[in-house]
Amino acid sequence: MTRFPHLFRPLRIRGCTLKNRIMSTGHDTTLPVDGTVNAELVAYQEARARGGVGLIVLQVSGVHETARYTNHVLMATSDAAIEGYRRVAEAVHRHGTVLFGQLFHPGREIAEADGGLLSVAYAPSSVPNERFRVMPRPLKPAMIASIVQGYGDAARRMQTAGFDGVEIVASHGYLPAQFLNPRVNLRVDAYGGDLDGRLRFLREVIADIRAKVTDGFVVGLRISGSEVDEQGLAENEVLEAVTHLSDTIDYVHITLGTSASLGGAIHIAPPMTFTTAYVVPHAARIKEHVRIPVFVTGRINQPQDAEAAIAGNHADVCGMTRALICDPDMPNKAARGAPEDIRACIACNQACIGHFHKGYPISCIQNPVSGRELRFGTLPQASPRKKVMIVGGGPAGMKAAVIATQRGHSVTLYEAERRLGGQALLAQMLPGRAEFGGLITNLERELELAGVQIHKGRRVDRAMIAAAAPDVVLIATGAKPYRPDFPQEGALQIVDAWQVLRNQGTLGQSVVVIDWRADWIGIGIAEHLAQQGRSVRLAVSGTAAGESLPLYVRDHSAASLHKLGVQVLPYMRLYGSDTDSVYLQHVSGGEAVVIEKVDALVLCTGHTPVDELSDTIEDLAIDIRIIGDAASPRTAEEAVYEGLSVAAEI
Numbered sequence: 001m002t003r004f005p006h007l008f009r010p011l012r013i014r015g016c017t018l019k020n021r022i023m024s025t026g027h028d029t030t031l032p033v034d035g036t037v038n039a040e041l042v043a044y045q046e047a048r049a050r051g052g053v054g055l056i057v058l059q060v061s062g063v064h065e066t067a068r069y070t071n072h073v074l075m076a077t078s079d080a081a082i083e084g085y086r087r088v089a090e091a092v093h094r095h096g097t098v099l100f101g102q103l104f105h106p107g108r109e110i111a112e113a114d115g116g117l118l119s120v121a122y123a124p125s126s127v128p129n130e131r132f133r134v135m136p137r138p139l140k141p142a143m144i145a146s147i148v149q150g151y152g153d154a155a156r157r158m159q160t161a162g163f164d165g166v167e168i169v170a171s172h173g174y175l176p177a178q179f180l181n182p183r184v185n186l187r188v189d190a191y192g193g194d195l196d197g198r199l200r201f202l203r204e205v206i207a208d209i210r211a212k213v214t215d216g217f218v219v220g221l222r223i224s225g226s227e228v229d230e231q232g233l234a235e236n237e238v239l240e241a242v243t244h245l246s247d248t249i250d251y252v253h254i255t256l257g258t259s260a261s262l263g264g265a266i267h268i269a270p271p272m273t274f275t276t277a278y279v280v281p282h283a284a285r286i287k288e289h290v291r292i293p294v295f296v297t298g299r300i301n302q303p304q305d306a307e308a309a310i311a312g313n314h315a316d317v318c319g320m321t322r323a324l325i326c327d328p329d330m331p332n333k334a335a336r337g338a339p340e341d342i343r344a345c346i347a348c349n350q351a352c353i354g355h356f357h358k359g360y361p362i363s364c365i366q367n368p369v370s371g372r373e374l375r376f377g378t379l380p381q382a383s384p385r386k387k388v389m390i391v392g393g394g395p396a397g398m399k400a401a402v403i404a405t406q407r408g409h410s411v412t413l414y415e416a417e418r419r420l421g422g423q424a425l426l427a428q429m430l431p432g433r434a435e436f437g438g439l440i441t442n443l444e445r446e447l448e449l450a451g452v453q454i455h456k457g458r459r460v461d462r463a464m465i466a467a468a469a470p471d472v473v474l475i476a477t478g479a480k481p482y483r484p485d486f487p488q489e490g491a492l493q494i495v496d497a498w499q500v501l502r503n504q505g506t507l508g509q510s511v512v513v514i515d516w517r518a519d520w521i522g523i524g525i526a527e528h529l530a531q532q533g534r535s536v537r538l539a540v541s542g543t544a545a546g547e548s549l550p551l552y553v554r555d556h557s558a559a560s561l562h563k564l565g566v567q568v569l570p571y572m573r574l575y576g577s578d579t580d581s582v583y584l585q586h587v588s589g590g591e592a593v594v595i596e597k598v599d600a601l602v603l604c605t606g607h608t609p610v611d612e613l614s615d616t617i618e619d620l621a622i623d624i625r626i627i628g629d630a631a632s633p634r635t636a637e638e639a640v641y642e643g644l645s646v647a648a649e650i
């Protein structure tokens, strides 16, 4: 008897049957390079299908030349797209997974310039968006007709390629949602005005698709249950629209948020500060009013949550997208009753949507194989098998130990502390970052499953290495706080971020936090101190607090800092301090900024590698590799990646 009976109950929708209720939703992988499906995308999607997911919705495909919202978006505007679609359909179907395509037009939500030149954006009316600062041109009726036909033509191409259905993207404030929204659609012709007028675009799109595909082909609609934005679609408006359309579509897929504003966009890929499955009540409200299947997506990262949503009749299918980026085998693990083996997504957003926003191919900080399936998907067994000593049990050393053991090497992992995890142990103590600790829990389970020999509380030195005579030593000894040299007079309390988290030092009421990395640490420490009732100034060397963070994490943190009354001082570097003042300097203008009546200065000034070992063993005939922060302090993403790539190569 499965532990997840509702999740693994098949679902019939029109001409196809989902073998379970787990869905990988449409997500732009940035893997395609020329607007068509390539081998990387096929391998990426096949890995998820092989892992047992019931339904894959392929990433958005533009339905019209004006739909290019990024430089790498897939395009379904010509028959040349069919061949690539066919390859992905064959790969996904090989594993009994159903495949839908996403039909997409961004309207005014044009995010990226092509070759440095922003293209003209089109929308129902000339209403600008806040996030990308786009002023669109109003669509003329002839162009509306051509876009409507683009939807139908794209659906026909997808069906020709073997897809089982399509999903119209009316979510996140994209073109169909712009037509629906009375604050964005100010038209006075047949496409605007009352609900009937504002629904006309979607009705025509659905009719055009239906006219160009066969009867068994699924046509679904993705829409934000609420756009969570003052100018966005409100919950009651969405309910009304969905109720009107429900007799013309096969399912409705509920998510949250809008691309149009910084606050609304956070819900596109909600960070770990949001509770898991928080979108489910929005789907449940819709489900009370419609008879078609309701899909739901947003922070459902474990099968237990998905099972509860379906068992409670709140939804029929659960999107678990980042959960599947992080562990493509999650459905199979759940099906065989081993949820504790799942590498749970921690909603850090760093390598999935974080890469997307930088224009890089998708990956995952915990699962660097994601997006790199062609390189790391199948690792050969090691030959010859080597004796491998790994020094340091942070993310780099842990991942290296797992992979090297899986490849057949004889591996021993040494950690000087009593607990594995390295800096991740501290990172999870920052406000709202507790889930980051999942990185350690997941790696510990991987170590256990691989059967790695681990010695905790053992500091490795040259003598130990010489005596053990390994073939390979991986140095993964991490980093420690970096203290820059700066003029100090008097006895101002100065501590680093690690000391704050360990409750060391007396900080007083007024604190200045120096944030050189503009990442989680400075923000987290500022929040932590403000939550304790202190007056906090956050002096960031970058243009904004959290400048180097994934966008939605940054924007959500900005809201927390604001609520807590933290004063953010951008463009500041530390110049010096005396008994009760901190001296800053504007990084581009050079002017001095003095902050007086300060009780403590907290340094979030980065790290310096810890590697006392490599020089001492250079003369031994051993292959020595330095990985993660011990090589150069960066983030957990590089640490885990280097653990994998070194272990794949030795």
Ligand SMILES: Cc1cc2nc3c(=O)[nH]c(=O)nc-3n(C[C@H](O)[C@H](O)[C@H](O)COP(=O)(O)O)c2cc1C
Pocket (backbone or CB within 6 Å): 025, 026, 027, 028, 029, 059, 060, 102, 169, 171, 222, 255, 268, 269, 270, 297, 298, 299, 300, 319, 320, 321, 322, 323, 352, 353, 354, 356, 362
């Ligand atoms: C890298 C990435 C790209 C995304 N691109 C799209 C997209 O092309 N179309 C879309 O409808 N949603 C897109 N999304 C949103 C996802 O479909 C999904 O709603 C989101 O990841 C939240 O679900 P989750 O918590 O299960 O990950 C994207 C999400 C990620 C992480």
Ligand code: SF4
Pocket (backbone or CB within 6 Å): 322, 323, 325, 326, 344, 345, 346, 347, 348, 349, 350, 351, 352, 353, 363, 364, 365, 366, 367
């Ligand atoms: S990078 Fe972070 S948010 Fe993205 S899939 Fe991996 S764990 Fe989840």
